[in-house]
Amino acid sequence: MGFNFESYLSERTIEHENKNVELNSERSFLSFYTLCIDIEKHLMQTATDDTSKDWNAIQTEAIIGEEKGVNLYLELINTYLNKFGKNNVLFPPWYKKLDEAVFHEIIGLGGVAEWLEMQNSSTCKVIQPYIYFKIDGQLEKQKQTFSEERFDKMINTLVQSDIAKRKSEDIIELMILNGKIRVTILKNVNKKHSKGTVIFRKYTVQSRSLNNKEKFQLEELAELEMIGYEAIPLLKAMVATRFNVNFIGAPETGKTTLLSYYQANENTKFEGITIQNEAEFHARELLDAPIIEFIIDDNNRKETQAAILRSDLDYLVYGETRKGVEVNLLVFLITKGIRGNKATYHTQLRPEDFPYLAAKQIQEETTSELWATMLTLASGFDFLIETIKDPDNPGKKRLRGIHELRVDEETLLIQSNTICLYDFRTQSWTYNDDISRQTKETAYITDYKAFDQFQEILTSLAQKYPMPDELKVRTSLYSKLIPKY
Known part of the structure; x- marks a missing residue:
C-alpha cells in the first residue's frame, strides 16, 4: 500500500x-x-x-x-x-x-x-x-x-x-x-x-452464459449468429460420435468460445482432462462431470504430461496448443486410441495445411520425423472447426467451416473435405455430406449409432443447403513435398 x-x-x-x-x-x-x-x-x-x-x-x-x-x-x-x-x-x-x-x-x-x-x-x-x-x-x-x-x-x-x-x-x-x-x-x-x-x-459470450439458468447452450451462439440454428444438432452429433476435433483460426475469432460450448455437450459419464496455459474456461462450469483441470507452463509441463499419460482418461481438452510439445501430446493420445479430444490452434492458413504447420512445430521441438508426423496428424484429427471475424462486421465471430481431414492412401496427399461452409453473400451456411471411408471406419468402431445419426443429420442439411462442388475438397500443397519412397 x-x-x-x-x-x-x-x-x-x-x-x-x-x-x-x-x-x-x-x-x-x-x-x-x-x-x-x-x-x-x-x-x-x-x-x-x-x-x-x-x-x-x-x-x-x-x-x-x-x-x-x-x-x-x-x-x-x-x-x-x-x-x-x-x-x-x-x-x-x-x-x-x-x-x-x-x-x-x-x-x-x-x-x-x-x-x-x-x-x-x-x-x-x-x-x-x-x-x-x-x-x-x-x-x-x-x-x-x-x-x-x-x-x-x-x-x-x-x-x-x-x-x-x-x-x-x-x-x-x-x-x-x-x-x-x-x-x-x-x-x-x-x-x-x-x-x-x-x-x-x-470472454464476453462465456461470461454472459454464466448468468443464464441453462448455461452454455449452442442456441446462444446461434442467437449471436456465430453458427446457424440448423447446425446445432450436427455439432451435438459430432460430440456424441467422439470425433477428434481442433478449433482453428486467427486470434480473437471465437475459437475458445466455440470449444467451450461444444465441450458442454460432452457425455457426463466420461472421464476428462483439461489442459490450459491460463484458465480461459472452467471445465466444471461447462459440465458436471469427472474432469481434472491442469494449468500448465514451462516449469511444470514435463511433470504434468507424465501425470496425464499415467491417468485414466476418455478424452483430453487442450485449451490452446501453442508449442510443438503440446500438439505432440495430442498426437500421442490419438495414436493410443483416445477419442473425443479437443483443442484450439492459431492459424490463418488453409485448413488442409494444419497438419504440416503442426508437424513442423513438433519436429523443431522433438526428434519426430516431419512427414510421418504430418500424416499422423492428418489421419488422427477427424475434423477442423474454423472460426473467423465477419469482414463486414468485425465485432461478429462466425463459424467459417467444418473440414474433414483426409489422406489419400495411394498418393499420400492430404486434403480438407469441407462439410460446412459459410457463404458471405447469403450470410448462411452450406453443407456437404460426403465423408471418407477412413473417418467412417473409425467412427463405427467408436459409436456406430452416434455416427449414423451424424450422417443422417448431415445428409439432410446437404439436401436443404447444398454446397457447390468446387468448394468441397482442397489439397495441401505441403503434402506434395512428401518424398515418394
Whole structure:
C-alpha cells in the first residue's frame, strides 16, 4: 500500500469529455485525487494498527477480484467517506460510484475499471500513454491517459496477482478477476515513445452464459449468429460420435468460445482432462462431470504430461496448443486410441495445411520425423472447426467451416473435405455430406449409432443447403513435398 499518490497526482494528465459537468483543466478532479491520497494513508495506517489480519493477502484478494478482499476495501473506504463527509466529492465520469473510483485508483486498475463493466467489449489495450476499448470490433481511443508512474503502478498491481510472475520479465501473461480476464504485459516495446503495452481480454459470450439458468447452450451462439440454428444438432452429433476435433483460426475469432460450448455437450459419464496455459474456461462450469483441470507452463509441463499419460482418461481438452510439445501430446493420445479430444490452434492458413504447420512445430521441438508426423496428424484429427471475424462486421465471430481431414492412401496427399461452409453473400451456411471411408471406419468402431445419426443429420442439411462442388475438397500443397519412397 505504499504508492506515492503525491507524485502520481503531479504527473497525471487528465483528459475528459463534458458530461453535464464543466471540466476545463487537469485540476478539475484535484479534490478526488487528494481524497485518494488521504484514504491511501488511512488504509496504510489501518494495516499497521490492525495486526489481526493478513493485509498482504487481503490486498492480493482485492487485486484479483475475490469478493472478500474487494468488499473489505469498499467497507473501509465507505467508512472513511461517511466519517469525514466526503460522499459528494466529484470523481471522473468513467467511474460509476465514488467508493469504486477510489478503490480502483488505489488498487491500480483505475483506467481499466470502465472497460470491466462493458459486457460487449472483449478487449482493452493500454498502449502507454493511451487506452483503447474494443467497441463493435474496432479499438476506440478513450479520454483517459496513463502517465509513466500510473502505468508502472498498474503493472505492479497485476504482477502481485500471481506471485510466480517476475516483474523483471518483458513479457508476462496472467489471469485476474478469478480467471475471467486474461492479461498480457509487454514491457520495453518502444522505449522512445512508450513504456509498453498491457492487453486485457475477456470472454464476453462465456461470461454472459454464466448468468443464464441453462448455461452454455449452442442456441446462444446461434442467437449471436456465430453458427446457424440448423447446425446445432450436427455439432451435438459430432460430440456424441467422439470425433477428434481442433478449433482453428486467427486470434480473437471465437475459437475458445466455440470449444467451450461444444465441450458442454460432452457425455457426463466420461472421464476428462483439461489442459490450459491460463484458465480461459472452467471445465466444471461447462459440465458436471469427472474432469481434472491442469494449468500448465514451462516449469511444470514435463511433470504434468507424465501425470496425464499415467491417468485414466476418455478424452483430453487442450485449451490452446501453442508449442510443438503440446500438439505432440495430442498426437500421442490419438495414436493410443483416445477419442473425443479437443483443442484450439492459431492459424490463418488453409485448413488442409494444419497438419504440416503442426508437424513442423513438433519436429523443431522433438526428434519426430516431419512427414510421418504430418500424416499422423492428418489421419488422427477427424475434423477442423474454423472460426473467423465477419469482414463486414468485425465485432461478429462466425463459424467459417467444418473440414474433414483426409489422406489419400495411394498418393499420400492430404486434403480438407469441407462439410460446412459459410457463404458471405447469403450470410448462411452450406453443407456437404460426403465423408471418407477412413473417418467412417473409425467412427463405427467408436459409436456406430452416434455416427449414423451424424450422417443422417448431415445428409439432410446437404439436401436443404447444398454446397457447390468446387468448394468441397482442397489439397495441401505441403503434402506434395512428401518424398515418394
